[in-house]
Amino acid sequence: MNNKTLGVGIIGCGNISWAYLTLAKKFNHIEVKAVADMNMAAAEERAKEFGVKAQTVKELLKNDDIQIVVNLTVPAVHYKVSKQILDAGKHVYSEKPLTLSYKDALALQKYAAKKKLRVGSAPDTFLGASHQQARKAIDDGVIGKVVSGTCHFMGPGMEMWHPNPDFFFNPGGGPVLDMGPYYITNLVNLIGPVKRVSALAGTGRKTRTISNGPRNGEVLKVKVPTTYHALLEFANGASITLGLSWDVWAHKHQNMELYGQTGAMFVPDPNFFGGDVILATQGNLPEAMKAWDHPFGVKNWGMKNSQTDVIWANYRGAGLADMADAIIKKRHARCDVSLVAHVVEVMTAIMEAGKSRKVLTLKSTCKRPIPLGPDEARALMK
Ligand SMILES: NC(=O)c1ccc[n+]([C@@H]2O[C@H](COP(=O)([O-])OP(=O)(O)OC[C@H]3O[C@@H](n4cnc5c(N)ncnc54)[C@H](O)[C@@H]3O)[C@@H](O)[C@H]2O)c1
Structure with a gap:
């Protein structure tokens, strides 16, 4: 070692x-x-x-x-x-x-x-136990080649919990740049790079009122679209719908559904490391996969400073530790810039398509990050 x-x-x-x-x-x-x-x-x-x-x-x-x-x-x-x-x-x-x-x-x-x-x-977070288990199942051909899917991250907004939520509603903010990285990176982890994107975008409310912390009651101007419905075409041919919004009070969509030629997979929220991966293979009802013994699935995290109510698996920093290990061993890091730059291009192309209503072909591509068993x-x- x-x-x-x-x-x-x-x-x-x-x-x-x-x-x-x-x-x-x-x-x-x-x-x-x-x-x-x-x-x-x-x-x-x-x-x-x-x-x-x-x-x-x-x-x-x-x-x-x-x-x-x-x-x-x-x-x-x-x-x-x-x-x-x-x-x-x-x-x-x-x-x-x-x-x-x-x-x-x-x-x-x-x-x-x-x-x-x-x-x-x-x-x-794509290094989390659930996403790595989903990756292994896909690589093992459990649902066959992934041909389509849907992803949704939708909620009412960030001004409810963040004490300084200004950056979410200014240029550089918005749900694509904020939450898109989790979804798009995990999709690249699971099925590979993206080839083309298109999107529709809109802004649900012109102002937001901070409802938390010392600035409670302060009104912020919303300067970016807060709802996006994007279409992503992957290099493997799969087409995926991605909905990202801060204008939704409630919904019943799954975070991530992937449809393969011989089955379907429900992947838990890619903003977290853990959660159940649910599989429905041809002709069978959906059922949670038996969680594997992976350290990044162990629940270790609750509310700040709380020693009780440990409800999530949180291993933020795993990518940093992997990069340090990669530097020491002179190997490719899993969260390397080649993957991340591609994800930035996908996100910014979605935002551009939201304005132009065009279908945009990407310049970049990348390799899938190596699995983390x-x-x-x-x-x-x-
Ligand atoms: N808050 C979360 O739960 C969360 C979760 C995941 C990722 N992130 C990401 O982490 C980043 C930080 O988020 P946050 O919520 O901690 O923001 P924050 O506003 O709470 O903190 C940002 C800090 O950066 C400092 N700062 C800003 N510009 C600086 C500069 N030029 N030089 C030195 N310091 C500077 C600010 O003074 C502030 O203390 C963002 O990119 C966000 O997307 C946040």
């Missing part, structure tokens, strides 16, 4: 940083050394909570103990901050979306290759 560990720095100490700092301790090959934020008070709070150093962004980028920097800033500055990290000679692991344009994703990919550095990005997942954990 290779016990080498890479030093990790985090830029962006907002909402999701708590999960990263908590879960990073569970993984091999990574150790968080310092955190930074343009709001020094936010960095100091996280540093104190987790016993790491608080630094300015400049100091963190010069810190010789750090080889990988995790970019947890807001999407509008993801490209700028990731470019700064590469400029400083460090590997980047970004939260989603990697960038807001395919051009920027490609620029990061090329710049990193020139500097012999890695760029990786969330989501890593139970033993390989176990090896990433302490």
